[in-house]
Amino acid sequence: MKELLERYPATSEFMLDMLHDLQDAEPKNYLKPEALQAVAEYLSVPLSEVVSTATFYTMYSLKPRGKHVIRLCESPPCQLVGAESLLEILAKHLAVKVGETTADGVFELETASCLGVCGVAPAMMIDAELYGNLTEARIVDVIEDVRRRDATS
Numbered sequence: 158m159k160e161l162l163e164r165y166p167a168t169s170e171f172m173l174d175m176l177h178d179l180q181d182a183e184p185k186n187y188l189k190p191e192a193l194q195a196v197a198e199y200l201s202v203p204l205s206e207v208v209s210t211a212t213f214y215t216m217y218s219l220k221p222r223g224k225h226v227i228r229l230c231e232s233p234p235c236q237l238v239g240a241e242s243l244l245e246i247l248a249k250h251l252a253v254k255v256g257e258t259t260a261d262g263v264f265e266l267e268t269a270s271c272l273g274v275c276g277v278a279p280a281m282m283i284d285a286e287l288y289g290n291l292t293e294a295r296i297v298d299v300i301e302d303v304r305r306r307d308a309t310s
Contacts, residue, residue, distance in 0.1 A: 158182075158192060162199045169200055172210055176217055185221035186265065193219075215269065223258040223265035225303055227251075229281045232271040239291075240279040244268065246293050247281075250300060263307065264300070 161178045165171035179192040188211055197204040211217045229235075229244050244255070251259050251266055258265045274280045277289025281296070288299050 158195045162195060167199055167201070169202060169206075172196060172200060172207065173214070175199070176207075176211055180217060184224070185262075186224060186226060187218040187221050215267070221258070224263050224307070225283050226265045226267060227281060227283050227300075228267045228269040228272070230270075230272040230274075230279060231268045232275065232278070234275040235272075235279040238278050243279055243281075243291055243293070243296060246296055247300075250297060263304065 158179065161182060162175055164178070165175055175196050176188060176192075179196070180186060180188050183189060183192070193207045193211060194204060197207045200207075208219075211219065227247065229247060230240060231244075232240075247266060248254055251264055253259055253264070253266050255266050255268055269282070272280050272282060272287065274287060274289055277287075279291045280287060280289040281291060281299075282288070283299065283303060288295070
């Protein structure tokens with residue numbers, strides 16, 4: 158943890174980057190209490206400030222999640238072109254509800270207010286990779302492609 162934090166100057170303007178790095182380094186894709194405490198100590202700020210920041214942004218989690226986080230866009234443009242039915246398809250294919258992790262621990266299903274890519278709506282992100290112009294078939298293909306990549310790495 159210390160090595161990750163020391164890549165940044167000890168100023169609060171880098172807190173989000175630190176939290177990202179610490180969360181990415183955790184196999185269960187979340188911020189452990191000791192990580193939050195380490196950031197607070199490194200930045201010489203109250204723990205409550207770090208926790209407040211981590212809970213404000215939906216990209217961070219304080220609970221264990223799947224290895225890959227799927228975020229389906231719920232913006233009005235995505236809703237108009239079928240995102241709601243795609244959420245049902247994702248939930249059924251993964252056998253989870255929003256906020257849950259698949260039984261194998263590979264995927265966490267979440268929604269996002271907006272991914273900022275209305276031109277390719279409906280859209281989703283898996284980790285930092287964006288997928289647009291979604292259909293049921295495309296969603297299944299993308300999910301299975303991620304599974305195949307994981308199996309070979």
